[in-house]
Amino acid sequence: MRALVPHTRSARGRRRAALGVMAASALALSACAQGGGSGSGGDAIQIGAIVAETGPIAGAGKTFIHGARIAQEQINDGDLMGGGRQLELVEKEGSEDPAKSASVAAQLAADQNIVASTCCILSTVAGAAAPIAEKQEMPLVLWGATDLDLASPPYVYRTVTMPQPANEKLATDVVDSEDIESVAYAVMTDNSGIVSQAEAFEQGFSDAGVDNKGQVGTLSTTTNFTSAATDLINLDADAIAVVGTQSNAVGLIAALDDKGYDGQIVSGQTISGSGVFDSQPRALEGVPFPVYFLASEATGMGADFADAYEAEYGEEPDDFAAQGYMAIYTLATAIETIDGEVTRQSLSDALGALEGIDETIYGTPVAFEDGQLTAESAVKPVSYTAPDGVIAPWEPAAN
Known part of the structure; x- marks a missing residue:
C-alpha cells in the first residue's frame, strides 16, 4: 500500500448504538440477509464494527476500536484505497457478549450496503459471529480471539497477532536472561484461548530445558487469589507463568506479590492496557510480557500511528x-x-488472495497463511516501569 500521510486530530463525534436482543433473533435476522452486499448505499465503502466499549472487558474493547478509527482516518486522508474511495465504519455495540454480538453481526449482515465486518476479542464471541458471516457470505475480520484455527477462508479472516508464538518466544528469552531451572504455571482453565496460551509458555520453557513443577488452576469467576498464590509458592519454582484474562492475571500477580514471592513472574499480553499498571503498580513493575507493537520504539508508519x-x-x-x-x-x-x-464477494476474493503486507505499523512485513496473519519477527519482551507505568523493553532482574 501507499505510505500513510500524517494524521490530523479529528473532533468528530460518534454515535453508539446499544442493542439488547437475544441470539435467537440474531439467527432470524441473518436469515433475511442472503445476498452479496455491494456497498452501493452511499459514496463510502462501509465496514461493520462490533465494538465492546461497555461490558466486562471494556478497557481493551475501547483500545481496539480506537485503533480502528485511527486507521479509517489515515486510510481516507491518504487515499490508500485509490480512486478517492473512502472507508466508513458502521459501529454497533456488542459488549463482548456472545448473544448480543451475534445479534449485532446479524444486523450488520442484513444491511446490504455493508461489505464486511470486524470484531471480537474473546473466542466465544468470535464463535458466535463467525457462523453468521459464513452463512451470509460476508467477510469477517477477527481482530482478537486467540483460540487456534479460528480463521476460516473464504469468509473468516484473522489479523490478530497471536499470543501463542509470542509467549513461547518470551519463555526462551527469559531463560536466556535469568537463572531459571524450574517453572510453575497459573492458568485460567475455563477459557480455551487462555489454555492454549499457557501451553505455548510450557513449550517455550520445555524447549529451554526448564523443569515443570506443576500447575494451579483458576477460573474466570475467581476473585480471591490468595489460595492459588499459596499453592503456587509451595511448588517452589524459580519462575511462575501467570496466564489469564486481564483481571484474572493481574489479580493473581498481586496475590503473589502480597505473599512475598521473590522468583521471576512472567505473563502474557493480557496484562497490558490503559490503567492496568495503576491498579497494582508494585506487583506489575518489571513483570515481562510480550507485545508486537511498542509505541516508544515505533518508526515510520508505526510512529505516525502512535502520534495520531x-x-x-x-x-x-x-x-x-x-x-x-x-x-x-x-x-x-x-x-x-x-x-x-x-x-x-470481490472483497472475499481479494482477502483470499492476500499473501502478506510489506509495510505495516509493526515495522516488519506480515504474512497470511490460511487466513491468519503472522508476525513473529515483531515480538518484543516488555514490562511496566515505575513510577508512571511506561511500557518499555524488559530488563532482566527488574522485578
Whole structure:
C-alpha cells in the first residue's frame, strides 16, 4: 500500500448504538440477509464494527476500536484505497457478549450496503459471529480471539497477532536472561484461548530445558487469589507463568506479590492496557510480557500511528489498539487491489488472495497463511516501569 500521510486530530463525534436482543433473533435476522452486499448505499465503502466499549472487558474493547478509527482516518486522508474511495465504519455495540454480538453481526449482515465486518476479542464471541458471516457470505475480520484455527477462508479472516508464538518466544528469552531451572504455571482453565496460551509458555520453557513443577488452576469467576498464590509458592519454582484474562492475571500477580514471592513472574499480553499498571503498580513493575507493537520504539508508519493515536486519545497505543488498526488496514489493502465495484464477494476474493503486507505499523512485513496473519519477527519482551507505568523493553532482574 501507499505510505500513510500524517494524521490530523479529528473532533468528530460518534454515535453508539446499544442493542439488547437475544441470539435467537440474531439467527432470524441473518436469515433475511442472503445476498452479496455491494456497498452501493452511499459514496463510502462501509465496514461493520462490533465494538465492546461497555461490558466486562471494556478497557481493551475501547483500545481496539480506537485503533480502528485511527486507521479509517489515515486510510481516507491518504487515499490508500485509490480512486478517492473512502472507508466508513458502521459501529454497533456488542459488549463482548456472545448473544448480543451475534445479534449485532446479524444486523450488520442484513444491511446490504455493508461489505464486511470486524470484531471480537474473546473466542466465544468470535464463535458466535463467525457462523453468521459464513452463512451470509460476508467477510469477517477477527481482530482478537486467540483460540487456534479460528480463521476460516473464504469468509473468516484473522489479523490478530497471536499470543501463542509470542509467549513461547518470551519463555526462551527469559531463560536466556535469568537463572531459571524450574517453572510453575497459573492458568485460567475455563477459557480455551487462555489454555492454549499457557501451553505455548510450557513449550517455550520445555524447549529451554526448564523443569515443570506443576500447575494451579483458576477460573474466570475467581476473585480471591490468595489460595492459588499459596499453592503456587509451595511448588517452589524459580519462575511462575501467570496466564489469564486481564483481571484474572493481574489479580493473581498481586496475590503473589502480597505473599512475598521473590522468583521471576512472567505473563502474557493480557496484562497490558490503559490503567492496568495503576491498579497494582508494585506487583506489575518489571513483570515481562510480550507485545508486537511498542509505541516508544515505533518508526515510520508505526510512529505516525502512535502520534495520531496519542493526539486523539491522550495516551500511547498498545497491542490491542494496533490489532484494531491492522484489521481495518488489512481490509483497505485488499480493497486497493479490487478493480471495479467493491462487493462482499470481490472483497472475499481479494482477502483470499492476500499473501502478506510489506509495510505495516509493526515495522516488519506480515504474512497470511490460511487466513491468519503472522508476525513473529515483531515480538518484543516488555514490562511496566515505575513510577508512571511506561511500557518499555524488559530488563532482566527488574522485578
